[in-house]
Amino acid sequence: MAQSETNSAIPPVQDQLNRPVRDLRVSVTDRCNLRCTYCMPKEVFDEHHAFLPKDKVLRFEEIIRVARATAALGVNKIRITGGEPLMRKELPHLIEMFLAIPGIDDVALTTNAILLPRHAKDLANAGLSRITVSLDSLDDETMGKINGMGIGATPVLEGIQAAVDAGLGPVKINAVLQRDVNDHEILDLANHFRGTGHILRFIEFMDVGTMNKWNMETVIPSVTIVDTINAVHPLRPASPNYTGEVANRYVYEDGEGEIGLISSVTQPFCGGCTRLRLSSEGKLYTCLFGTEGHDIRPMLRSGMTQDALQEYIDGVWRKRSDNYSEKRSTLDPSHRKVEMYHIGG
Numbered sequence: 001m002a003q004s005e006t007n008s009a010i011p012p013v014q015d016q017l018n019r020p021v022r023d024l025r026v027s028v029t030d031r032c033n034l035r036c037t038y039c040m041p042k043e044v045f046d047e048h049h050a051f052l053p054k055d056k057v058l059r060f061e062e063i064i065r066v067a068r069a070t071a072a073l074g075v076n077k078i079r080i081t082g083g084e085p086l087m088r089k090e091l092p093h094l095i096e097m098f099l100a101i102p103g104i105d106d107v108a109l110t111t112n113a114i115l116l117p118r119h120a121k122d123l124a125n126a127g128l129s130r131i132t133v134s135l136d137s138l139d140d141e142t143m144g145k146i147n148g149m150g151i152g153a154t155p156v157l158e159g160i161q162a163a164v165d166a167g168l169g170p171v172k173i174n175a176v177l178q179r180d181v182n183d184h185e186i187l188d189l190a191n192h193f194r195g196t197g198h199i200l201r202f203i204e205f206m207d208v209g210t211m212n213k214w215n216m217e218t219v220i221p222s223v224t225i226v227d228t229i230n231a232v233h234p235l236r237p238a239s240p241n242y243t244g245e246v247a248n249r250y251v252y253e254d255g256e257g258e259i260g261l262i263s264s265v266t267q268p269f270c271g272g273c274t275r276l277r278l279s280s281e282g283k284l285y286t287c288l289f290g291t292e293g294h295d296i297r298p299m300l301r302s303g304m305t306q307d308a309l310q311e312y313i314d315g316v317w318r319k320r321s322d323n324y325s326e327k328r329s330t331l332d333p334s335h336r337k338v339e340m341y342h343i344g345g
């Protein structure tokens with residue numbers, strides 16, 4: 001029987017590998033103002049690409065129903081992502097709606113920061129807890145090539161400053177490195193953010209989706225990144241801030257802050273993966289490398305009760321046994337995968 005509201009005394013639902021559900025990642029749009037080569041390459045996402053029509057995108061009320069059901073199953077953190085989430089209108093209102101759900105105490109946002117100068121104050125006023133900004137290069141030319149739009153690093157850095165000015169700092173910075181594209185910038189990035197309070201996190205380039213021409217040779221392993229920085233600024237491993245933190249933390253010995261490494265390829269962390277993902281069109285994915293999502297939009301639009309919705313999601317999580325990253329090397333390369341811009345990382 002589904003519980004109708006959050007109760008911290010009730011143990012969270014667990015999947016087949018005894019993992020609780022703790023985080024919900026909500027993609028609020030499949031659209032983006034950039035065309036990063038590793039996510040939405042512009043050869044594919046050109047003017048002929050059909051993005052979702054408005055009526056196929058979940059409305060705020062529908063997203064909130066899903067969030068409320070997951071909160072009752074154990075979720076306490078929500079991350080808003082996309083596509084580019086700041087392209088969705090009225091986002092601050094959604095943040096307020098999330099924070100009004102019993103059990104939800106943390107609402108974060110991942111953004112490319114281009115629109116932050118326009119929206120940071122409203123996001124802060126709505127109660128946004130934390131912000132993560134994606135920035136792969138400090139060099140305008142390299143950055144422009146990676147994002148496919150010729151937009152340099154400056155607007156992103158201005159977006160970070162806008163977040164700080166609005167009281168949302170310090171922020172986390174996500175950088176994806178690719179061999180022979182931006183791997184020469186490991187130290188530049190580290191030096192730029194050392195001593196600022198912002199936490200730079202390197203994410204290993206992943207084989208998400210089917211269009212980013214990923215291969216193992218293009219991945220810069222986290223160990224290389226740590227060695228490169230450690231040779232100049234000695235680092236020491238630090239313990240996780242909370243159970244299930246996906247980034248391995250390292251602090252600078254001289255007290256100038258920390259970096260994080262998200263080693264999804266070389267050191268998979270499926271055993272601690274507590275994330276459920278909701279795509280903008282209303283599919284639930286229990287893994288970033290999922291093939292088919294669980295389409296709940298028809299249920300949401302056909303008068304399903306809240307208890308029945310919760311019971312359905314409970315069943316989805318209980319059946320979950322995903323551990324793609326741990327099996328990557330043994331899987332058939334033709335394994336079909338959902339695109340990153342659908343589920344937002």
Ligand code: SAM
Nearest residue numbers: 039082083084110111112134174205206344345
């Ligand atoms: N548009 C927002 C942004 O870029 O921050 C949010 C959505 S984006 C899909 C979320 C994160 O996924 C970004 O930090 C991006 O760098 C990361 N990402 C996208 N494709 C990736 C890939 N193939 N490997 C690793 N990270 C990836």
Ligand code: SF4
Nearest residue numbers: 032034036039083112
């Ligand atoms: Fe857009 Fe983010 Fe994907 Fe880049 S990584 S194309 S900014 S959704």
Ligand code: SF4
Nearest residue numbers: 270273287288324325
């Ligand atoms: Fe979680 Fe799937 Fe990534 Fe493993 S591969 S950490 S199960 S999202």
